[in-house]
Amino acid sequence: MRGKFITFEGIDGAGKSTHIEWVAGRLRARPGIPAVVTTREPGGTPLGEDLRQLLLHRKMHLETEALLMFAARREHIAEVIAPALARGEWVISDRFTDATFAYQGGGRGLPRQRLEVLEDWVQDGLQPDLTLLFDVPLETASERLAGAREPDKFEAESRAFFQRTRDEYLRRAAAAPGRFRVIDATRSIEAIREELGQIIATL
Ligand SMILES: Nc1ncnc2c1ncn2[C@@H]1O[C@H](COP(=O)(O)OP(=O)(O)OP(=O)(O)O)[C@@H](O)[C@H]1O
Numbered sequence: 043m044r045g046k047f048i049t050f051e052g053i054d055g056a057g058k059s060t061h062i063e064w065v066a067g068r069l070r071a072r073p074g075i076p077a078v079v080t081t082r083e084p085g086g087t088p089l090g091e092d093l094r095q096l097l098l099h100r101k102m103h104l105e106t107e108a109l110l111m112f113a114a115r116r117e118h119i120a121e122v123i124a125p126a127l128a129r130g131e132w133v134i135s136d137r138f139t140d141a142t143f144a145y146q147g148g149g150r151g152l153p154r155q156r157l158e159v160l161e162d163w164v165q166d167g168l169q170p171d172l173t174l175l176f177d178v179p180l181e182t183a184s185e186r187l188a189g190a191r192e193p194d195k196f197e198a199e200s201r202a203f204f205q206r207t208r209d210e211y212l213r214r215a216a217a218a219p220g221r222f223r224v225i226d227a228t229r230s231i232e233a234i235r236e237e238l239g240q241i242i243a244t245l
């Protein structure tokens with residue numbers, strides 16, 4: 043039986059990485075799941091991690107950025123995600139295609155139809171079974187990131203950029219309520235984990 047594919051989404055500083063290993067640990071403790079793989083985008087493969095360095099630090103045309111995101115994703119699906127799912131393993135990815143729609147589409151304004159063409163090409167029908175959208179206002183996210191690390195190309199973007207990115211995430215969640223769960227990530231880590239535990243118990 044194919045494993046389940048779970049993605050974590052949300053703007054920078056929302057709290058995705060804080061919870062991913064916790065969720066993986068919960069699932070690993072459950073009988074019947076042969077393995078739980080955690081991974082991230084852009085990245086997840088050696089080539090993908092090289093592309094990540096370019097994507098996060100080099101200036102480039104918006105469409106180049108979108109194409110490289112999907113190039114890294116193609117590799118990630120071929121090398122990591124699809125083989126694991128085929129073995130019955132579960133895969134949790136820190137960001138996936140919703141991030142491209144939110145950042146390159148919402149944030150930067152690339153027409154959604156362009157991204158949908160690439161999504162069809164690269165994913166060939168593969169979609170997450172569950173997407174957890176960690177949602178916080180921009181103020182909360184930027185307070186959490188302040189001083190945490192040197193901002194990358196995206197983290198240095200304007201407030202308006204992140205507002206459009208967050209709005210696009212929320213629009214996509216509303217358009218696909220069966221796949222998304224929107225997590226109010228302004229709450230304490232403990233409160234969020236309680237909700238995450240309930241959500242994954244239903245999988
Ligand atoms: N619920 C929370 N309450 C308070 N602080 C939090 C909460 N969740 C995460 N943080 C803190 O906020 C910071 C950002 O969290 P985290 O790295 O998980 O965000 P992220 O969504 O993975 O961001 P990025 O997209 O930039 O990787 C971290 O320092 C983390 O400890």
Ligand SMILES: [Mg+2]
Nearest residue numbers: 058059060136
């Ligand atoms: Mg993170």
